[in-house]
Amino acid sequence: MVAIPTQKQRVTIRTVAEDAGVSVAAVSKVLRDAYGVSDALRGRVQASIAKLGYRPHAAARGMRGQTYTLGLLMPDLHNPFFADILEGVNTALQRSQYQPLLGVSDSAAGTELALIDAMADRQMDGIILIGSRLPINELERVASRIPIVVIAHHPIGEPDFDTVNNDDRLGATLVVQHLVAAGFKHVAYLSQELGAHNSDTMVTTQREIGYRAAMHEAGLSRNIQVVHAGQTSREAQNAARQMLEARHPPDAIFCWTDFIALEVLSVARDMGLDVPGDLAIVGYDNTWYCDLAQNALTSIDQSGQVLGLQAARLLIERIKGRTQAEHYVVTPRLVARRSTQPGS
Amino acid sequence: MVAIPTQKQRVTIRTVAEDAGVSVAAVSKVLRDAYGVSDALRGRVQASIAKLGYRPHAAARGMRGQTYTLGLLMPDLHNPFFADILEGVNTALQRSQYQPLLGVSDSAAGTELALIDAMADRQMDGIILIGSRLPINELERVASRIPIVVIAHHPIGEPDFDTVNNDDRLGATLVVQHLVAAGFKHVAYLSQELGAHNSDTMVTTQREIGYRAAMHEAGLSRNIQVVHAGQTSREAQNAARQMLEARHPPDAIFCWTDFIALEVLSVARDMGLDVPGDLAIVGYDNTWYCDLAQNALTSIDQSGQVLGLQAARLLIERIKGRTQAEHYVVTPRLVARRSTQPGS
DNA sequence: GTGAAAGCGCTAACAC
DNA sequence: GTGTTAGCGCTTTCAC
Numbered sequence: 001m002v003a004i005p006t007q008k009q010r011v012t013i014r015t016v017a018e019d020a021g022v023s024v025a026a027v028s029k030v031l032r033d034a035y036g037v038s039d040a041l042r043g044r045v046q047a048s049i050a051k052l053g054y055r056p057h058a059a060a061r062g063m064r065g066q067t068y069t070l071g072l073l074m075p076d077l078h079n080p081f082f083a084d085i086l087e088g089v090n091t092a093l094q095r096s097q098y099q100p101l102l103g104v105s106d107s108a109a110g111t112e113l114a115l116i117d118a119m120a121d122r123q124m125d126g127i128i129l130i131g132s133r134l135p136i137n138e139l140e141r142v143a144s145r146i147p148i149v150v151i152a153h154h155p156i157g158e159p160d161f162d163t164v165n166n167d168d169r170l171g172a173t174l175v176v177q178h179l180v181a182a183g184f185k186h187v188a189y190l191s192q193e194l195g196a197h198n199s200d201t202m203v204t205t206q207r208e209i210g211y212r213a214a215m216h217e218a219g220l221s222r223n224i225q226v227v228h229a230g231q232t233s234r235e236a237q238n239a240a241r242q243m244l245e246a247r248h249p250p251d252a253i254f255c256w257t258d259f260i261a262l263e264v265l266s267v268a269r270d271m272g273l274d275v276p277g278d279l280a281i282v283g284y285d286n287t288w289y290c291d292l293a294q295n296a297l298t299s300i301d302q303s304g305q306v307l308g309l310q311a312a313r314l315l316i317e318r319i320k321g322r323t324q325a326e327h328y329v330v331t332p333r334l335v336a337r338r339s340t341q342p343g344s
Numbered sequence: 345m346v347a348i349p350t351q352k353q354r355v356t357i358r359t360v361a362e363d364a365g366v367s368v369a370a371v372s373k374v375l376r377d378a379y380g381v382s383d384a385l386r387g388r389v390q391a392s393i394a395k396l397g398y399r400p401h402a403a404a405r406g407m408r409g410q411t412y413t414l415g416l417l418m419p420d421l422h423n424p425f426f427a428d429i430l431e432g433v434n435t436a437l438q439r440s441q442y443q444p445l446l447g448v449s450d451s452a453a454g455t456e457l458a459l460i461d462a463m464a465d466r467q468m469d470g471i472i473l474i475g476s477r478l479p480i481n482e483l484e485r486v487a488s489r490i491p492i493v494v495i496a497h498h499p500i501g502e503p504d505f506d507t508v509n510n511d512d513r514l515g516a517t518l519v520v521q522h523l524v525a526a527g528f529k530h531v532a533y534l535s536q537e538l539g540a541h542n543s544d545t546m547v548t549t550q551r552e553i554g555y556r557a558a559m560h561e562a563g564l565s566r567n568i569q570v571v572h573a574g575q576t577s578r579e580a581q582n583a584a585r586q587m588l589e590a591r592h593p594p595d596a597i598f599c600w601t602d603f604i605a606l607e608v609l610s611v612a613r614d615m616g617l618d619v620p621g622d623l624a625i626v627g628y629d630n631t632w633y634c635d636l637a638q639n640a641l642t643s644i645d646q647s648g649q650v651l652g653l654q655a656a657r658l659l660i661e662r663i664k665g666r667t668q669a670e671h672y673v674v675t676p677r678l679v680a681r682r683s684t685q686p687g688s
Numbered sequence: 689g690t691g692a693a694a695g696c697g698c699t700a701a702c703a704c
Numbered sequence: 705g706t707g708t709t710a711g712c713g714c715t716t717t718c719a720c
Contacts, residue, residue, distance in 0.1 A: 012697055023707040028699060036705060058466040059411065060697035062403030063712040069466060077430055078632065083421035086448060099462045102446035104430060118443045122402040122413060122466075233632065262636055269637035288422065288577065292606055293613035294638040356713055367691040372715055380689060404713035407696040 011054045020048040031056060032065075062123035068097045070315060071119035071127035075107040076231075079259055081285040081304050085130060085151065088308025098125070098316065107231060109133040109195065120146050126315045128308075129153070136201055147318035149311045152203045155327050162314040164328045166302035168203045171332040172210030172254070174300060175282050178334050179252045180218045182341065184280050187215065188225040188243060188250035190260060193235075204256045207284070211254065225250060229260070236263040244271060244279070251279060252340070258283035258290060261297055265339070280340040296338035306330050355398045364392040375400060376409075406467035412441045414659060415463035415471035419451040420575075423603055425629040425648050429474060429495065432652025442469070442660065451575060453477040453539070464490050470659045472652075473497070480545055491662035493655045496547050499671050506658040508672045510646035512547045515676035516554030516598070518644060519626050522678050523596045524562045526685065528624050531559065532569040532587060532594035534604060537579075548600045551628070555598065569594060573604070580607040588615060588623070595623060596684070602627035602634060605641055609683070624684040640682035650674050 009015070013031075017024045022041060029037050030045040037045075048054070058067050072089060074082045089100050103119060105112040112133060119127055126147035132139065136159060142148055143161040155163045172189075179187050189211045192204040199205065208226055215224050229239035240263060243250060255261035261283030265275060273279050283290060286301035310328045317326075353359070357375075361368045366385060373381050374389040381389075392398070402411050416433060418426045433444050447463060449456040456477060463471055470491035476483065480503060486492055487505040499507045516533075523531050533555045536548040543549065552570055559568050573583035584607060587594060599605035605627030609619060617623050627634060630645035654672045661670075 010697090013699095014697080024698080025700080025707060025709090026705085029706090032699085034700095038705060041705080055461065055465050057407075057697050059403045059406030060712095061699080063401075063407065063697080063714090064699040067403065067466070077421065077427035078424050080422050080424075086421055090448075090450075099459075099466075101466075102448065104434075104446065106434075115443075117399065121399050122411070122443075122445075233635065262633065262638075265638055266636040289606065289633070291577065292610040294606075294609055354713090357715095358713080368714080369691055369693095369716080370689090373690090376715080378715095382689060385689080401713050404696095405715080407698090407713080408715040 010057075011052045012057070013054075016045065016048045016052060016054050019052060020044045066125045066319070067123045068099060069122070069124050070098050070100045070312070071116075071124040072100045072102045073112065073115055073119070073127060073129045073132070074102060074104050075131045075133070077104055079257065079285075080287045080289070081257070082130060084285075084287070084304025085308035085311075088305035088310075089128065089312045090308075091305070092309045092312035092316075096316070098312075100128075100312075105133075107131075107133065113138070116142055116146075126319050128311045128315055131203070133195055135199070147315060149315045149318065151307050151311050154201050154203070154206055155325075156200050158325065160325060162311075162318060162326045162328075164307050164311045164314065164330075165203070166307065166330040166332045168206035168332075169210030169213070171284065171300040171302065171334075172207040173214040174332065174334040175254045176211055176214035176218060178298070178336065179254070179280055179282065179340060180220070182276075182280065184252040184340075185220060186223045186225075186248070186250040187211075187220070187252040187254060188227065190236075190239060190243070190253050190255045190264065191226060191228050192256055193228045193230045207256055223250075231260075233263060236260050237267050240264040240267040241271075244268070244273070249279075252276075252282070253279065254282045256284055258285045258287045258297065258299055261299070261339075262289065262295060265295060265297065276338065276340050276342050282340060286335050290335070290337060298337045298340040299335055300332045301335050302332045303330055354401075355396045356401070357398075360389065360392045360396060360398050363396060364388045410469045410663070411467045412443060413466070413468050414442050414444045414656070415460075415468040416444045416446045417456065417459055417463070417471060417473045417476070418446060418448050419475045419477070421448055423601065423629075424631045424633070425601070426474060428629075428631070428648025429652035429655075432649035432654075433472065433656045434652075435649070436653045436656035436660075440660070442656075444472075444656075449477075451477065457482070460486055460490075470663050472655045472659055475547070477539055479543070491659060493659045493662065495651050495655050498545050498547070498550055499669075500544050502669065504669060506655075506662060506670045506672075508651050508655045508658065508674075509547070510651070510674040510676045512550035512676075513554030513557070515628065515644040515646065515678075516551040517558040518676065518678040519598045520555060520558035520562060522642070522680065523598070523624060523626065523684060524564070526620075526624065528596040528684075529564060530567045530569075530592070530594040531555075531564070531596040531598060532571065534580075534583060534587070534597050534599045534608065535570060535572050536600055537572045537574045551600055567594075575604075577607060580604050581611050584608040584611040585615075588612070588617070593623075596620075596626070597623065598626045600628055602629045602631045602641065602643055605643070605683075606633065606639060609639060609641065620682065620684050620686050626684060630679050634679070634681065642681045642684040643679055644676045645679050646676045647674055 013027045017027045103115040129150045131152040149162040151164045229235050283297050283299040286299040290297040290299045357371045361371045447459040473494045475496040493506040495508045573579050627643040630643040634641040634643045
């Protein structure tokens with residue numbers, strides 16, 4: 001056979017080993033910062049790696065050890081709150097070998113499971129689940145296969161995985177207290193449509209608990225009104241319209257997330273209502289558009305960046321071997337804007 | 345050695361082969377719909393796969409053939425336009441074996457290259473690049489390593505990769521024509537800050553070309569004003585404020601993307617300007633919040649879903665072997681709302 | 689139409 | 705401290 005001028009050969013761990021005059025095992029150890037390599041050897045290997053532009057082949061790594069890839073599962077891409085979380089994750093992973101890769105489930109439990117499987121098939125070292133719709137036993141099952149950290153899903157009992165949350169009950173309490181202090185009495189809570197698996201693990205349920213307790217505390221138990229609506233524009237707007245056209249409409253609506261609040265604001269505009277004169281509106285997540293003058297939406301800041309950062313930190317700890325579950329909780333804070341402040 | 349009750353063994357292609365009473369090669373062929381398997385054998389294998397709940401190990405596949413994973417690279421997660429594109433991609437991949445995995449570059453060319461490398465290391469079969477900041481020669485280099493399709497990056501010359509775009513010049517033309525017809529004469533264009541690699545490949549540049557031509561066409565050459573601003577809230581608002589506080593402010597601002605338009609709207613509100621009485625505002629992408637009553641933003645719909653769908657289709661064709669470049673172009677359409685219609 | 693077997697690039701025992 | 709080597713689960717010739 002004549003030697004055909006072969007197209008550039010892939011640089012493998014073997015190429016590096018030859019170039020540095022060491023064994024493949026030595027190179028592998030350097031790559032993983034494993035125990036038992038001299039500084040001299042490490043130096044030579046690193047020089048060769050740089051010289052040859054070697055990059056580890058993730059699939060090959062995945063066959064034996066880690067892929068240094070973390071899955072990040074989001075419910076959707078329309079809510080900018082998830083962008084904040086991603087920023088936090090990126091910050092945490094900055095100077096590590098880990099690379100996050102995103103999947104989007106479209107808020108469907110079926111798709112979510114399929115994506116988890118897909119990520120497990122692809123040998124992700126761990127997964128961060130954001131706002132999961134899965135029931136707790138399903139999550140336990142997943143956790144037994146692959147390390148997971150769950151954001152925005154409250155631990156009930158002692159689940160076998162880490163969780164990262166803001167204190168949703170407190171968040172809701174802050175909202176009610178703020179509204180009551182501003183003189184509003186008929187505060188309604190516009191929550192998410194309940195799936196088959198409604199439970200206390202859901203952030204919206206926690207917020208409802210906080211809302212009810214705070215209303216009670218304020219002596220407004222009789223004014224408690226909770227409405228559940230879907231995520232689409234139409235569903236949210238219909239729900240808002242129905243509430244506002246009722247015989248005794250609320251004078252304030254607390255929405256479980258900002259973009260629902262924007263839909264409510266839109267309906268209020270359409271109906272010729274003055275915000276906050278006729279109706280106060282509060283959101284949750286304090287996403288960027290709350291600040292726009294046309295929205296000026298009071299909202300609860302739960303610091304998505306911190307949530308993401310902590311989740312990434314916990315996940316890596318898990319991957320490195322921790323088995324004891326940890327539960328991190330952020331304290332939310334209310335950011336007041338014109339939508340609840342008649343004066344401004 | 346005593347047989348320890350071993351923990352559940354992974355179901356591999358070998359397990360399936362044994363169960364079905366065939367060879368591993370046969371199973372592999374069934375998995376990939378490869379040529380040369382009888383229907384009977386295929387049936388038996390598929391039954392065993394279902395029975396055992398076998399799932400192919402992506403890393404192992406990646407070592408020899410495909411991983412059936414497509415990378416989707418986005419500039420950021422704040423602009424909901426990218427969510428539309430993802431929906432289109434998902435639709436196209438619905439009933440295929442391919443799974444999309446997302447990366448977010450934060451609009452930085454450096455991060456973008458790093459992510460492309462990361463995806464290549466992870467043996468993605470191909471990558472869809474959305475709104476890439478990379479110069480064309482860099483893209484060519486990437487394309488020679490791995491199949492790519494580029495969304496929102498115009499082909500100049502005959503690049504060696506597929507592109508999917510809307511007709512940005514036409515989109516800008518539609519905007520100017522619409523505004524002129526409504527009586528606006530001082531139409532300014534608020535564009536993106538130019539990076540080091542400004543070029544005709546960028547969608548904002550194409551829109552600028554269309555804008556200039558249309559203004560000229562309308563006999564308004566003297567009123568042409570182009571401003572470049574960064575993506576942050578502060579930068580966008582500062583730029584808008586400067587434009588509007590000038591001696592001869594524009595009576596209409598065409599923004600290169602919706603969320604910049606929302607910032608301009610916010611500034612207008614703050615300054616006490618009436619929209620559209622004192623100032624008309626137009627965005628691009630027709631994202632969901634254009635419809636909200638508080639925004640009512642006229643925008644250009646470039647149909648992100650179609651862009652995503654076509655990109656996925658083209659990428660799979662590429663992966664399957666096509667080498668001739670294709671360039672798909674969507675015709676944009678203007679969606680008029682209150683922000684440009686004094687009457688309504 | 690079907691199966692045996694080589695080998696993809698890496699990690700981790702284990703030997704030296 | 706360093707090197708040798710056996711596989712990980714799959715795809716893909718190449719015999720049969």
